[in-house]
Amino acid sequence: AQSVTQPDIHITVSEGASLELRCNYSYGATPYLFWYVQSPGQGLQLLLKYFSGDTLVQGIKGFEAEFKRSQSSFNLRKPSVHWSDAAEYFCAGASNAGGTSYGKLTFGQGTILTVHP
Amino acid sequence: EAGVAQSPRYKIIEKRQSVAFWCNPISGHATLYWYQQILGQGPKLLIQFQNNGVVDDSQLPKDRFSAERLKGVDSTLKIQPAKLEDSAVYLCASSQDGSEQFFGPGTRLTVL
Numbered sequence: 001a002q003s004v005t006q007p008d009i010h011i012t013v014s015e016g017a018s019l020e021l022r023c024n025y026s027y028g029a030t031p032y033l034f035w036y037v038q039s040p041g042q043g044l045q046l047l048l049k050y051f052s053g054d055t056l057v058q059g060i061k062g063f064e065a066e067f068k069r070s071q072s073s074f075n076l077r078k079p080s081v082h083w084s085d086a087a088e089y090f091c092a093g094a095s096n097a098g099g100t101s102y103g104k105l106t107f108g109q110g111t112i113l114t115v116h117p
Numbered sequence: 118e119a120g121v122a123q124s125p126r127y128k129i130i131e132k133r134q135s136v137a138f139w140c141n142p143i144s145g146h147a148t149l150y151w152y153q154q155i156l157g158q159g160p161k162l163l164i165q166f167q168n169n170g171v172v173d174d175s176q177l178p179k180d181r182f183s184a185e186r187l188k189g190v191d192s193t194l195k196i197q198p199a200k201l202e203d204s205a206v207y208l209c210a211s212s213q214d215g216s217e218q219f220f221g222p223g224t225r226l227t228v229l
Binding site: 004036041042043044045046049090092103104105107108109110 | 120121150157158159160161162165173208210217218219220221222223
C-alpha cells in the first residue's frame with residue numbers, strides 16, 4: 001500500500017538554527033512528492049514539490065527538500081528558522097497520472113514545529 | 118485571484134444530527150477535492166470531482182456522507198447522521214489541471 005511517514009510528531013528549534021524535517025515514502029514507483037505547511041486555522045499551503053529531474057528542490061519561504069531514492073526519503077530543510085515558521089508541516093505523495101497530473105494525495109501524520117526565541 | 122472559499126468555518130452539532138459544508142473553488146478549476154483531517158493526523162481524501170463527475174470516492178463513508186457538485190462549480194458535503202468520530206476539519210481543495218491543489222481554510226466540525 002502507498003504510504004507517507006513522518007517520524008517526528010513534534011520538533012523544537014531555536015530561532016536562527018537550522019531545520020530538517022523527515023519524510024519517508026513507500027510507493028511502487030517513484031511518486032510525486034510535496035511539502036505543505038499549515039498554520040493554526042489556515043488551510044494547507046504548498047511549500048515545494050518534486051516531480052522529476054534535479055533531486056534538490058527549492059521552495060518558497062527559503063525551504064528546500066532533497067529527494068533520495070536510495071533512502072525513500074524527501075526531507076525538508078531550512079538553514080535558518082524564523083519564529084514565523086512555527087506551524088505544522090505535512091509531507092504528501094501521489095502516484096504519477098501522466099505529465100504533471102497526479103492521483104490522490106496521501107499525507108503523512110504531520111510534524112509540529114515550535115520555534116524558541 | 119480569489120482562493121478556495123468554505124463555509125461555515127466552525128460548526129458544533131450533537132450526534133445523530135445532520136450537517137452540510139459548502140465549497141466554492143477557484144474560478145476555472147475543474148477538479149475539486151474534499152478531505153477529512155482528524156486532529157493529529159494528515160488530511161485524508163474523501164471524494165474527488167472532475168467537473169461534476171466523481172473520480173474517486175473510495176474512502177467516503179457512503180452510509181452517512183454524501184457530496185455533490187452541481188454544474189461543476191460549487192460543492193456541498195453532507196453528513197447525516199453525524200457520529201462523534203466525524204469531529205474533524207473538512208478541507209476543500211481545487212486544481213485547474215491536476216498539477217497543484219489549492220486548499221481552502223477548512224470547516225472545523227465538533228460533534229457532541
